Structure formats: C-alpha cells, structure tokens
Amino acid sequence: xxxxxxxxxxLGAMALxxxxxxxxxxxxxxxxxxxxxFDAQILAQNVIEGANSFPLLAVPFFMLAxxxxxxxxxxxxxxKLALSLVGHVRGGLGFVAILAACLLAALSGSxxxxxxxxxxxxxxxxxxxxxxxxxxxxxxxxxxxIAPVIPPSIAFVIFGVAANVxxxxxxxxxxxxxxxxxxxxAIAWWWVAKREAIVPPPKASRAERLHALxxxxxxLLLPVIVLVGLKxxxxxxxxxxxxxxxxxxxVSTLVYRELKWHQLTEVFVSxxxxxxVIMFLVAAAMVSAWLITVADIPSKMIGLLEPxxxxxxxxxxxIMLLVIAVGTAMDMTPTILILTPVLMPVVKxxxxxxxxxxxxxxxNNAIGLVTPPVGTVLNVVAGVGKMKMDDxxxxxxxxxxxxxIVLFLLVLFPSIVTVPARWFYG
Numbered sequence: 097x098x099x100x101x102x103x104x105x106x107l108g109a110m111a112l113x114x115x116x117x118x119x120x121x122x123x124x125x126x127x128x129x130x131x132x133x134f135d136a137q138i139l140a141q142n143v144i145e146g147a148n149s150f151p152l153l154a155v156p157f158f159m160l161a162x163x164x165x166x167x168x169x170x171x172x173x174x175x176k177l178a179l180s181l182v183g184h185v186r187g188g189l190g191f192v193a194i195l196a197a198c199l200l201a202a203l204s205g206s207x208x209x210x211x212x213x214x215x216x217x218x219x220x221x222x223x224x225x226x227x228x229x230x231x232x233x234x235x236x237x238x239x240x241x242i243a244p245v246i247p248p249s250i251a252f253v254i255f256g257v258a259a260n261v262x263x264x265x266x267x268x269x270x271x272x273x274x275x276x277x278x279x280x281x282a283i284a285w286w287w288v289a290k291r292e293a294i295v296p297p298p299k300a301s302r303a304e305r306l307h308a309l310x311x312x313x314x315x316l317l318l319p320v321i322v323l324v325g326l327k328x329x330x331x332x333x334x335x336x337x338x339x340x341x342x343x344x345x346x347v348s349t350l351v352y353r354e355l356k357w358h359q360l361t362e363v364f365v366s367x368x369x370x371x372x373v374i375m376f377l378v379a380a381a382m383v384s385a386w387l388i389t390v391a392d393i394p395s396k397m398i399g400l401l402e403p404x405x406x407x408x409x410x411x412x413x414x415i416m417l418l419v420i421a422v423g424t425a426m427d428m429t430p431t432i433l434i435l436t437p438v439l440m441p442v443v444k445x446x447x448x449x450x451x452x453x454x455x456x457x458x459x460n461n462a463i464g465l466v467t468p469p470v471g472t473v474l475n476v477v478a479g480v481g482k483m484k485m486d487d488x489x490x491x492x493x494x495x496x497x498x499x500x501i502v503l504f505l506l507v508l509f510p511s512i513v514t515v516p517a518r519w520f521y522g
Contacts, residue, residue, distance in 0.1 A: 157337035162204030168348025168355035184299035187289025197239035201246035202319030211240025234491025246274030280498040381433030423464020
C-alpha cells in the first residue's frame with residue numbers, strides 16, 4: 097500500500113501536467129499523510145537540506161563551463177579538429193560528429209548543450225553533403241548522450257550525491273563505457289553510410305591538421321587537467337568544476353577572445369536558469385528519498401526482487417529493463433533522483449559494486465534521453481534542425497539499438513567496466 101500511495105500520487109500528479117519537482121513534493125506530502133506524520137516544517141526542512149550539499153556545487157560550475165565553451169569558441173574548434181582528422185573517409189561527417197561528441201563530452205558533461213552545439217554546427221553540413229536528414233539527426237542525438245557518461249558528468253554528480261558514492265570514482269569508471277558508446281554508434285554509422293553514394297570532403301593536408309590541433313590545443317587541455325587532477329587527488333570533483341569554469345572563461349576571453357565581456361551576463365543567466373531547474377529537482381527529490389527510507393520501501397523492493405538476488409546478472413537485467421521503461425516517460429535527472437534511493441539498498445544487498453552499478457544506471461538514463469516519446473535530446477535535435485519529432489525518432493533507432501547492446505554487454509561482462517576502473521582509481 098505504501099508503494100502504491102507513493103507511485104500513485106507521483107504518476108497521478110505528472111499525468112495532470114504538474115512539473116516533476118512539484119509532483120515529487122506532492123507525492124512526499126501524500127506519503128507523509130499516509131504514514132500519519134505530516135508536518136509542513138519537516139517538509140520544508142528536507143527541501144532546504146536536499147540542496148545543501150557541497151558536492152552539488154559542481155552542477156552550477158559545470159553548467160557554466162558548458163555555456164562558456166559553446167559561446168567562447170571551444171566547441172567549434174573541437175568540431176573543426178574532428179573534421180580535419182576523419183572528415184575525408186566515407187561517411188566522414190558522421191564520424192566527425194561522433195569524435196567531436198566524445199571530445200565535447202570531456203569538456204562539459206551536458207548532453208543537451210553538446211547536442212545543441214553539434215546539431216547547429218554539423219547537421220546543415222551533413223544535409224548539404226547528401227546524408228538523410230533524419231538519419232543524421234538521429235546520429236547526432238545518440239552522439240550527444242555520450243556526455244553524461246564520459247567525465248566530467250553532471251549525471252554522475254547527481255547520482256553520487258543521491259547514492260552516497262564517490263563522484264571521483266564514478267568519473268574515472270565512466271571513461272571506457274563512454275568510449276564504447278561512441279564506438280558502437282560509429283559501427284552502426286559505418287553500416288548505414290556504406291549504402292549511401294556520397295562523395296566525402298577532400299582530405300585535410302598535414303598542415304591543416306596541425307593548424308586545427310594547434311587551434312584547439314587550449315580546449316583539449318581542459319579534460320586533461322580535470323582527469324589528471326582527479327587521479328592525483330589535486331582537487332575534488334566540485335573543485336574540478338570550478339577549475340573547468342574558470343579555465344574556460346580565461347581561454348574564451350584571453351586566448352580565443354570570442355567571448356566578449358558584455359556577453360557574460362547572458363551566459364551566467366543561462367547557466368543559472370538551468371542550474372535552478374536541476375537544484376529544485378534535487379531538493380524536491382530529497383524529500384521523497386527521506387520518506388522512502390522512513391517508509392522502508394527499499395526492504396519491500398528487496399522482497400519483490402528476491403527471486404533475482406542470488407544472480408547478480410539477472411538482477412541487473414531486471415533493473416535495467418525497469419529503468420528503460422521509466423526512461424521512455426521521464427527525463428534523466430528525476431529518474432536518477434527517484435530510483436536511486438529505492439534501488440541502491442537492493443544493489444548493496446546483492447553485493448554489486450555501487451560504482452559499477454552507477455555507471456550502468458547513468459548509461460541507461462542517458463540512452464533514455466533519446467527514447468520516445470519524451471526524449472529530451474530528440475527534442476533538442478528536432479528544434480535546432482527544424483525537423484519533425486517523428487523523423488528524428490526514425491533516424492535514431494539503429495544508433496540507439498547499438499548503445500543498448502553495449503549496455504547489456506557491460507551487464508553480462510562486468511570486467512569491461514571494473515578492470516579499467518580499478519586501474520584508474522586504484
């Protein structure tokens with residue numbers, strides 16, 4: 097009955113069109129009434145404490161870094177470098193999108209920001225070259241969702257806070273899975289592109305490649321600074337976010353000089369608006385997380401999943417299928433915030449490495465950004481590319497399938513994640 101009250105009030109509020117943050121608060125209040133412990137003061141206190149977290153300071157700074165990179169020319173230079181390296185092969189513009197997405201993912205950690213940048217820069221070029229617009233849009237969408245997996249990742253920050261798992265370890269454990277996501281859509285694109293009779297752009301000369309590399313050097317240096325700093329313990333993930341934002345600001349204004357001082361207000365306001373949405377979601381979800389613990393819902397979930405508890409692989413498959421179903425109807429951030437406090441006790445009881453589970457969980461939620469009907473990243477591509485949602489959905493299917501295959505391969509073969517992860521974080 098307790099689970100029914102929580103899910104019924106949450107889904108009912110969402111069905112009425114109430115924003116997810118308010119729906120979470122409403123479901124929390126309903127659960128408090130059901131438990132006969134309603135107290136508005138406790139509700140308000142948990143909202144405040146939900147956002148009062150030092151690790152969560154990484155979110156606004158990574159959001160700010162992403163905004164600065166797009167306006168300050170860092171993203172454009174990364175795309176230009178990728179174009180000079182792989183633009184000349186068959187289907188080269190698609191491989192440019194994938195390579196650029198992996199590089200941008202190591203800069204911002206925001207799927208929406210990276211996808212918007214890639215769609216604005218590369219989609220017109222791919223259409224002009226003769227590629228099917230829907231297929232090109234689908235590729236860019238699936239390339240954009242690599243951002244939440246390759247560090248630095250805002251999704252890992254949110255999961256780490258909600259699950260009380262080391263954010264630094266999550267960052268370093270996400271490197272190999274993120275690259276595998278890129279490799280999977282590269283293989284799918286190769287299979288699709290080989291049937292298209294499109295003449296690729298001319299091969300860049302060695303001088304042009306060196307110039308592109310030199311021009312993007314300062315942008316490429318950022319992920320190196322962040323990852324080396326985390327590996328050596330020079331700074332925490334929160335401090336890494338501050339370093340990323342300050343570095344991007346200095347490079348954009350003093351080195352590339354594309355970000356003008358009068359644009360800073362617009363950049364800061366845009367980052368603040370996005371941060372406010374995320375932080376309010378986190379604060380509202382922490383109310384539900386506290387009540388989930390009080391109502392002992394995790395033990396009830398363990399009871400429901402008892403048949404799978406003796407087999408970690410079957411348990412993970414069951415959880416991944418659940419997350420896929422939820423991801424078709426809900427955005428990544430609320431899904432992480434709602435399911436993490438419910439699933440983590442189950443994962444720990446089954447003896448599954450929380451860092452390994454966190455990587456799979458965030459990967460699954462990232463793919464959920466391109467699963468219809470909600471698909472936030474699909475909407476971004478449709479909006480930027482001025483396309484119908486149905487067309488983008490059709491174009492994304494082969495690449496989304498490739499990434500799901502990678503996800504379930506990681507479920508079946510955990511060592512693909514755990515062995516490199518142990519090497520990275522010891």
